Amino acid sequence: MLFSGRRRKIISNSQTEYEHALQFYGQPPLENISLTEFETFAVERLKLLKTVENLGVSYVKLSELYSTKLEKELKNLNFPYRQETDDKKSVTGPSEMEKRRKDHISHFILRLAYCQTEDLRRWFIQQEVDLFRYRFNDLGSKLNKDFLQQNNLHYDTITVDEKETLKDKLVNSSYAVSGITVENQDFYKVPFQDALDLVRTRKVYLKAGYVYIPHQDIVTIVLNDFRTRLSKALALTARSLPSVQADERLQPLLNHLSHAYVGQDYSIQKNVGKISLEQIDSLSGKSFPLCMRQLHQSLRENHHLRHGGRMQYGLFLKGIGLSLEQALQFWRSEFIRGKVDADKFDKQYAYSIRHMFGKEGKRTDYTPYSCMKVILSNAPSQGDHHGCPFRHSDPELLKQKLQFYKVSPSGISQILELVKGMHYQLACQKYFELTHNIEDSNFSLNHPNQYFIESQRLLGGGKEIKRETDAPQKSQEKSAAKGSGAAREATANAAQGLVEMTEDLDAYFQDA
Amino acid sequence: MPSSDYDSASLPDLLPLYYRRLFPFSQYHRWLNYGGVQKNYFQNREFSFTLKDDIYVRYQSFTTQAELEKEMQKMNPYKIDIGAIYSHRPNQHNTVKSGSFQALEKELVFDIDMTDYDDVRSCCSAADICSKCWTLMTIAIRILDRALREDFGFQHLMWVYSGRRGVHCWVCDEAARKLSVAARSAVAEYLSLVKGGEETVKKVVLTDPIHPFIRESLTVVERYFSHYALQEQDILGRKESVDKVLGLVPEDVRKELQQHFQNEKKPENRWKLIKDQASRKQATAKKGQYFEKEIMLQYCYPRLDVNVSKGVNHLLKSPFSVHPKTGRISVPMDLKELDTFDPFAVPTISLICEELDRPRAGEEEEKPEEAKEMENEKDAAERRKIRDYKRTSLAKYVKTFDQFLDGMARSWKGELLRKSDLQKEF
Numbered sequence: 001m002l003f004s005g006r007r008r009k010i011i012s013n014s015q016t017e018y019e020h021a022l023q024f025y026g027q028p029p030l031e032n033i034s035l036t037e038f039e040t041f042a043v044e045r046l047k048l049l050k051t052v053e054n055l056g057v058s059y060v061k062l063s064e065l066y067s068t069k070l071e072k073e074l075k076n077l078n079f080p081y082r083q084e085t086d087d088k089k090s091v092t093g094p095s096e097m098e099k100r101r102k103d104h105i106s107h108f109i110l111r112l113a114y115c116q117t118e119d120l121r122r123w124f125i126q127q128e129v130d131l132f133r134y135r136f137n138d139l140g141s142k143l144n145k146d147f148l149q150q151n152n153l154h155y156d157t158i159t160v161d162e163k164e165t166l167k168d169k170l171v172n173s174s175y176a177v178s179g180i181t182v183e184n185q186d187f188y189k190v191p192f193q194d195a196l197d198l199v200r201t202r203k204v205y206l207k208a209g210y211v212y213i214p215h216q217d218i219v220t221i222v223l224n225d226f227r228t229r230l231s232k233a234l235a236l237t238a239r240s241l242p243s244v245q246a247d248e249r250l251q252p253l254l255n256h257l258s259h260a261y262v263g264q265d266y267s268i269q270k271n272v273g274k275i276s277l278e279q280i281d282s283l284s285g286k287s288f289p290l291c292m293r294q295l296h297q298s299l300r301e302n303h304h305l306r307h308g309g310r311m312q313y314g315l316f317l318k319g320i321g322l323s324l325e326q327a328l329q330f331w332r333s334e335f336i337r338g339k340v341d342a343d344k345f346d347k348q349y350a351y352s353i354r355h356m357f358g359k360e361g362k363r364t365d366y367t368p369y370s371c372m373k374v375i376l377s378n379a380p381s382q383g384d385h386h387g388c389p390f391r392h393s394d395p396e397l398l399k400q401k402l403q404f405y406k407v408s409p410s411g412i413s414q415i416l417e418l419v420k421g422m423h424y425q426l427a428c429q430k431y432f433e434l435t436h437n438i439e440d441s442n443f444s445l446n447h448p449n450q451y452f453i454e455s456q457r458l459l460g461g462g463k464e465i466k467r468e469t470d471a472p473q474k475s476q477e478k479s480a481a482k483g484s485g486a487a488r489e490a491t492a493n494a495a496q497g498l499v500e501m502t503e504d505l506d507a508y509f510q511d512a
Numbered sequence: 513m514p515s516s517d518y519d520s521a522s523l524p525d526l527l528p529l530y531y532r533r534l535f536p537f538s539q540y541h542r543w544l545n546y547g548g549v550q551k552n553y554f555q556n557r558e559f560s561f562t563l564k565d566d567i568y569v570r571y572q573s574f575t576t577q578a579e580l581e582k583e584m585q586k587m588n589p590y591k592i593d594i595g596a597i598y599s600h601r602p603n604q605h606n607t608v609k610s611g612s613f614q615a616l617e618k619e620l621v622f623d624i625d626m627t628d629y630d631d632v633r634s635c636c637s638a639a640d641i642c643s644k645c646w647t648l649m650t651i652a653i654r655i656l657d658r659a660l661r662e663d664f665g666f667q668h669l670m671w672v673y674s675g676r677r678g679v680h681c682w683v684c685d686e687a688a689r690k691l692s693v694a695a696r697s698a699v700a701e702y703l704s705l706v707k708g709g710e711e712t713v714k715k716v717v718l719t720d721p722i723h724p725f726i727r728e729s730l731t732v733v734e735r736y737f738s739h740y741a742l743q744e745q746d747i748l749g750r751k752e753s754v755d756k757v758l759g760l761v762p763e764d765v766r767k768e769l770q771q772h773f774q775n776e777k778k779p780e781n782r783w784k785l786i787k788d789q790a791s792r793k794q795a796t797a798k799k800g801q802y803f804e805k806e807i808m809l810q811y812c813y814p815r816l817d818v819n820v821s822k823g824v825n826h827l828l829k830s831p832f833s834v835h836p837k838t839g840r841i842s843v844p845m846d847l848k849e850l851d852t853f854d855p856f857a858v859p860t861i862s863l864i865c866e867e868l869d870r871p872r873a874g875e876e877e878e879k880p881e882e883a884k885e886m887e888n889e890k891d892a893a894e895r896r897k898i899r900d901y902k903r904t905s906l907a908k909y910v911k912t913f914d915q916f917l918d919g920m921a922r923s924w925k926g927e928l929l930r931k932s933d934l935q936k937e938f
Contacts, residue, residue, distance in 0.1 A: 207665075381815070385710060394714070
């Protein structure tokens, strides 16, 4: 991609390139583009991906609410959202081709920003895959077939005889497959490594290393393909990044873009040593989110926590300001009360605590887990106490626990409703509101350490603790406040974060 | 069964003997070299050793079998773990540019640990096992072995007794060794049915349709359930157990059953009552109707630690490693004799060291062909060494290992032929 030094727009004549609203982003754009367009495209795609992320946590993917809201965002940001024919052009605003071009270019710009670290790549791939899933689904069955053929995805089908033999097994493997499906549709035989999502959730028939997929489900395979390709591409991009970063016009912009998503990861300890060990018990009741309160209680009761719990809680404590020495003392004194003697603790557990603080092994300074991470990865099993109680606890047990922590019955019902709707972070936020006796928490919860900081702020604890998004634009808040429930907080937060960022970017360009 | 009173304090004396005269280095190397099909496969493999006083060393690697032997005889490790095959020799990883040293391949492994079943076994807890709860391992092996072979198409599986309270599975197919983290995690999730920690009461929930994999697994569980759960574990006998079982059925059914149970005390009959209730529910209800299956699975279905299987670089206890607490050797299991496998009959290091000194009847006789081959290829010390383990209880386990390797060797041969064809070597 070549960048023009001048700020005049040069629109390329590549109408034929964009035959589909959807694409695999196999080929990078080959045209000139102004810096303004570069920046605008990138920022708008980032907004889109942040929306994808927030919706993905608040709603079941591809449910009606999810789809409606995502479509709205695509419309607002002028991204292609449906296979529109040339006749149905919108009256005002960019044409379909312009939208597709923007989609193409913005994707490649964000690749530059998000290829640098494992975390960034993982995030970018996740959102792009979710976006692709939505748009592929939106295409509909016939256009799916066209798209597949045009992109050279050939998967082997099984014979009619084979289908007949396997009919019962096929029907019993998937809720969506009936006898009629088997008769009417082609079934593809795909190596299981290419269909991991279906294997993982056991939604498909698996035999001798192959999964048998009806045409209607081919999307999962396609997604896997997309994910793998993107992952490889990002690795390649990372290698050629130095030469891109050498361009002074781009480097600050790309840096801003990649920091925008991370926001606060609570890895930089601002308050080291400000918490004393004696305070932890009372803090756990007042300012810890439920997951950490639960872990702390388990630790006190059993004088032990398994690895998952040690990681989740240990990193959280690091995030609230415990120093390495304090952490060692804390864990040691508790474990000694149990079955572990001092010697054994030093041999077996001290190492992993130092590891958490980046003092061992590859010396990564591990960051405390965000809500997303706690909810989605490393589910607890027998003997574990980690995870997100709103996600991982039996509703009955969760209810008992909330009763024990003196949450009002009406509050408990509200929380359970949210849990039922899979709005785990909102449930936790409601818990925050109930335990702090306030109406509206005024922040969008996505990190346990954020919970702690907000709580301390409320209880008058931390004047030094800076709030993540300061001075939001009032008009934005008002219009956001009019919206309904969940997405309001999610998009408001996203919008605030990006408003901040674009303000910075504007400042940058004014200085230049 | 004679285990010759093992005492962990005697390890420093026993280990040198074990590594000098009993550890099957030749077979071990044959395994990890995988027929020499891929270059540097053995050289780039990570081993980790736990030495005396809990000193732990990682990133050990060796260029040849002889070097491996020498080092192990020098260090006399208490425990040996096997890790991944890396991009470079692990013992040189510090010289490699940061980021380039990567774990590339490893067997797909599973670890079934008896402590994960503590909430459903009444006979033991924590590190203890007995013949009553060992059945859980038998069930686990049958279910997982079938699934890995029939569903996933893997062929070269080695099941190993861990030495204390569980079993490991090593899937050694080439395709398995090349699996990504995501793929390993997906396989492990596919095989997972029991979900939830302390906070979850009902750990298995089945919905329509019931996947063929679940049906196959239930078939296995059903074979053992009556004897294992109803008789030996007596889950429908004692009150607390009964309450726990009934905690897994829908409330309306529970009330009815509690009433019936006041009159019916025999576990077999109580189970029949539960099954009858389930049949009735299945005829009418759309949800929560499979509780009898859910009970069977919650009490018997294998519980595996997904984290062990996920990581390409995860280190797992090596076969033929000694378990420092029990002294038992971590031995390969012959699945043809699975139902009679007795973990308490597995030889300890003290036993086999003792057996070394005792001459076994007829041990001097060897087949003439064998003797000739040996004279041609190996020196006297080797010959003696080969005969040594054969004199002990370890022999049959090494044989099992050999048979496993023979099975794999056939596929290596094919691979080597293919490769030489491609290179046009003659």
